[in-house]
Amino acid sequence: MTTLKTYKPRTLIVGAGVAGLTCASLLQRQGFNPVIVEREPQTAFNTSGYMLGLLPLGGRVLNQLGAREAYFAHSIEMQTYEVHREDGRLIKSYDLDFINQEYGSYRSISRADLITILLDSMDASALRYGVTVQALQQQDNEVWVTFADGRKETFDLVIVADGLHSTTRKLVLAEDEYAYYDTHWGGWVAWLDEEPETIYREYWGASSFMGVYPVKEQIGVFLGGPEKRIQEIGFQAFIEQERQQLGDEYPLLHRSLDALAKASDPFYWEFHDVRASQWVKGNVVLLGDAASGFLPTAGVGASMAMDSAAALADELSRSDTAHLDYALKLYVRRQKDRVEKAQQDSRDLGKMMFIKSSVAAAARNYALRFYTLKALVKNISRTIEGA
Ligand SMILES: Cc1cc2nc3c(=O)[nH]c(=O)nc-3n(C[C@H](O)[C@H](O)[C@H](O)COP(=O)(O)OP(=O)(O)OC[C@H]3O[C@@H](n4cnc5c(N)ncnc54)[C@H](O)[C@@H]3O)c2cc1C
Numbered sequence: 001m002t003t004l005k006t007y008k009p010r011t012l013i014v015g016a017g018v019a020g021l022t023c024a025s026l027l028q029r030q031g032f033n034p035v036i037v038e039r040e041p042q043t044a045f046n047t048s049g050y051m052l053g054l055l056p057l058g059g060r061v062l063n064q065l066g067a068r069e070a071y072f073a074h075s076i077e078m079q080t081y082e083v084h085r086e087d088g089r090l091i092k093s094y095d096l097d098f099i100n101q102e103y104g105s106y107r108s109i110s111r112a113d114l115i116t117i118l119l120d121s122m123d124a125s126a127l128r129y130g131v132t133v134q135a136l137q138q139q140d141n142e143v144w145v146t147f148a149d150g151r152k153e154t155f156d157l158v159i160v161a162d163g164l165h166s167t168t169r170k171l172v173l174a175e176d177e178y179a180y181y182d183t184h185w186g187g188w189v190a191w192l193d194e195e196p197e198t199i200y201r202e203y204w205g206a207s208s209f210m211g212v213y214p215v216k217e218q219i220g221v222f223l224g225g226p227e228k229r230i231q232e233i234g235f236q237a238f239i240e241q242e243r244q245q246l247g248d249e250y251p252l253l254h255r256s257l258d259a260l261a262k263a264s265d266p267f268y269w270e271f272h273d274v275r276a277s278q279w280v281k282g283n284v285v286l287l288g289d290a291a292s293g294f295l296p297t298a299g300v301g302a303s304m305a306m307d308s309a310a311a312l313a314d315e316l317s318r319s320d321t322a323h324l325d326y327a328l329k330l331y332v333r334r335q336k337d338r339v340e341k342a343q344q345d346s347r348d349l350g351k352m353m354f355i356k357s358s359v360a361a362a363a364r365n366y367a368l369r370f371y372t373l374k375a376l377v378k379n380i381s382r383t384i385e386g387a
């Protein structure tokens with residue numbers, strides 16, 4: 001029989017990233033006491049990172065956490081998205097204001113600032129740093145957890161939120177229950193210290209891709225291409241090739257390339273994603289990138305992770321320990337299909353962006369002039385509308 005005392009499940013969250021912290025903070029508000037374990041030691045946690053565009057889909061969850069003021073103080077509202085040729089010339093400019101007007105503020109923030117805001121919204125003493133899970137064993141309606149340091153603990157629910165390269169997922173799913181989708185492209189992120197404009201700029205080339213993504217008081221710069229080519233010629237030569245295609249009339253781009261060239265240890269990003277066919281095994285549930293990871297192309301992974309965290313916390317808050325399987329079933333029903341559709345948009349965009357041949361790139365550039373933003377990301381538009 002469920003007693004009043006035990007109806008909140010003993011919960012473990014693996015991974016203190018965007019999804020894990022959002023879920024933890026929301027659950028704390030509902031009277032849960034989740035334990036959160038994070039692989040990074042506290043000294044290395046949240047010390048580096050990249051830039052995030054947050055659609056209202058994700059950003060509005062921060063309202064729920066009472067963190068709107070901090071979020072607005074540490075981010076900027078985006079007005080325009082521009083796609084350019086690799087030589088700098090503009091192909092198409094998209095006004096983002098319809099998002100800001102219809103759905104909520106579309107904002108840009110550094111991942112480090114977002115993580116800090118999430119930590120400030122919760123009781124962070126529940127976080128254990130430098131901890132990973134070694135084994136998970138379902139036993140009746142509980143999960144016996146063995147941590148990498150040999151300690152063992154029992155939980156009613158384990159939320160796996162350790163990101164795209166989740167190792168915890170491997171303890172739960174069989175190899176044929178998740179699959180990576182690899183574009184064989186990758187690249188580096190660096191920071192340019194200057195006051196930004198509220199424009200996302202991308203440069204879609206043949207065998208190269210560059211992005212200039214402002215956040216508050218800084219600009220995140222990305223440069224990438226086919227991994228084979230990058231490996232063949234090396235990072236600095238790749239930057240110089242990119243520079244040679246540019247005219248002098250694009251000083252922001254030259255400064256961006258300088259920032260990449262000078263970066264001592266730029267973040268390397270492999271362009272692949274992952275999709276798990278099962279999100280739930282017994283009392284273990286996948287969340288965020290661990291369930292469905294995203295390519296960077298549509299800039300929607302963090303928003304979806306926060307949206308899913310809110311849906312999971314909502315279903316759990318209405319449930320009790322004895323009926324977790326029902327709550328998890330409802331969470332999957334709410335999220336899996338819409339997450340996978342948004343993921344499909346990101347893949348489809350990737351096919352347009354990651355083109356090697358200059359003939360195909362020219363055809364793509366021509367066709368792009370006739371695409372609306374809603375047509376480029378049709379599923380994401382529907383997801384935002386709640387479909
Ligand atoms: C360069 C870059 C740019 C991006 N830009 C955007 C963007 O503009 N907009 C957008 O919406 N999305 C963007 N994304 C995607 C977005 O960052 C992810 O979709 C989002 O962070 C997913 O959240 P998550 O919590 O599932 O994973 P993460 O935020 O990656 O968090 C996973 C956490 O788990 C920890 N961890 C890993 N392994 C273990 C383990 N074994 N045990 C315990 N802890 C572990 C990690 O240290 C990390 O703290 C970008 C991603 C990158 C890399």
